[in-house]
Amino acid sequence: MKKFMNRAETLVAESLAGLVSAHERLVTFGADGKFVRRRSLRPGKVSLISGGGAGHEPMHVGFVGRGMLDAACTGHVFTSPTPDQIVAAIRETDRGEGCLLIVKNYDGDVMNFEMAAELVAAEHRIATVVVRDDVDPGGSKRSQGRRGVAGTVVMEKLLGAAAEAGWRLDELSALGESLNGRIRTMGVSLRGVTVPDTERETFVLPEDEMEIGVGIHGEPGRARVKFATADEIVETMLEAILGELASERDENLLMFINGYGGTPASELYLVYNSAKAQCERLGLTIARPLVGTYVTSLDMAGLSITVARLAERELSLWDAPVDTAALRWGG
């Protein structure tokens, strides 16, 4: 797999430098370049910090800015950021109201964010939300139960808007826990990815097969099945997602079609069209859609579908202005 890069050792730093430079109005590097933070930090609000391995861009660095994250810590490709990166982000962005750490449920991430929280426990109030939006992966090895995947965007947007509106640390933490039970995601891959360091493919799929329930590091999913039409693929995914959401009529559903990096917008919109129609046939209305490439797995061909059940006030949080590199709306 050909990639636009110079050396594997520097590709994350070079890519981050490009992002920070292209969006210098919004973001800047934190101390020693250990993380990316908002250019202007607002006093009187809880600091929201997330992070994880590189290779999922624009998540999380693309979500740093007004109405979303205060800082994002990026590790090497598919590798957790180190505790000292997270500690540096906490120290630089906590304005006295504490920090909420938003962590995807992977062993390495959970461990390093926990370690960072312990290291600063004497000086900073810290709460952590571990995002677990993946449908039940069964016996997958790389996770401790449900993984944190594309639903992380929904979590970061809603918590970001709430923090901007002045919610306290304990209120944000409670919202995050509550959302964890109401956001579900399932992914499908048409092609494995090649990790730049190892030049090893995560998996190889025959031309007529796809991997259902795949994770965002290309880890295997529930089943490898014959490739099918978009309608059939969507039906399989929605069945799994809605089966875990216990969704009811007249609820506010958010639907998020997320590209994995190698799938163009035209296909994502086609899938949204199919998913919306299928929901309507089940009596479910989509209150808010999001379609785009936000949580990638390098250049993997594939996508995920996320559905979230939201309360009225959460729809307002979703609609609230956001101004980041990757997500932008409102005044």
Next chain:
Amino acid sequence: MKKFMNRAETLVAESLAGLVSAHERLVTFGADGKFVRRRSLRPGKVSLISGGGAGHEPMHVGFVGRGMLDAACTGHVFTSPTPDQIVAAIRETDRGEGCLLIVKNYDGDVMNFEMAAELVAAEHRIATVVVRDDVDPGGSKRSQGRRGVAGTVVMEKLLGAAAEAGWRLDELSALGESLNGRIRTMGVSLRGVTVPDTERETFVLPEDEMEIGVGIHGEPGRARVKFATADEIVETMLEAILGELASERDENLLMFINGYGGTPASELYLVYNSAKAQCERLGLTIARPLVGTYVTSLDMAGLSITVARLAERELSLWDAPVDTAALRWGG
């Protein structure tokens, strides 16, 4: 190549339906679903209409909205829209100030937009800007000289902002002509694309080669060469682009790194980082950057670099608010 689709005959309609549905606040279908237009048309402004074959999404439909296009006509994959689509868009969106047609320089597009303009000449004032931003393609067959490629986004943004600011039809037309000499684009492809109808690949590249100067339909470029580092690729491309721009120090340069559909944001940002550094070494400063996937060639892996030399007032047009599915900033 696996694609998320149901049937080749309906994939464009299904994808457009998804886009319109996901962005119903901004856009709606025009008469008989022949084109996509702004939900609210503003009286007192020239109507800007563009279009072209499908397969380049989010262009052009993703650029319909305040500060950019009034309507976009989409043909089948890599196929020009028909004159009756364009005529319908003119009739529905002209509010008395005339229509500016923005057309990429491909034979089919130029012919069909011309025919539409003739058909309505008695009732509507029409001007046409034919975008020709590609670096000199030499003897490429599918074009009449320089093709209209990713620089079309720059053209549509600047003309869209000017139209919103009340510029008259002749003023917009003159701006478009002037910009044509100051926008240059070059593309590179790492992998050909498969057209859904024919299931035929446009070209096949060996694992260690790339196609330089490629068009957005996967048409061959200037040369097929060994794959190289990002820095080397950027150097080759910038040399060709800047060689045609006669760019000078202290000018306002806009740089646009565009993904072709199968290349993730992390690589585009890395390329921007390299291109910016190389420009700075030449004494050139980037006044405005744009990095993202805006003009695709289905799911082609690859990217293009566009550089535009802009006057001060054109920077203001670039910065003016825009609110479309794919491009959004300002208040």
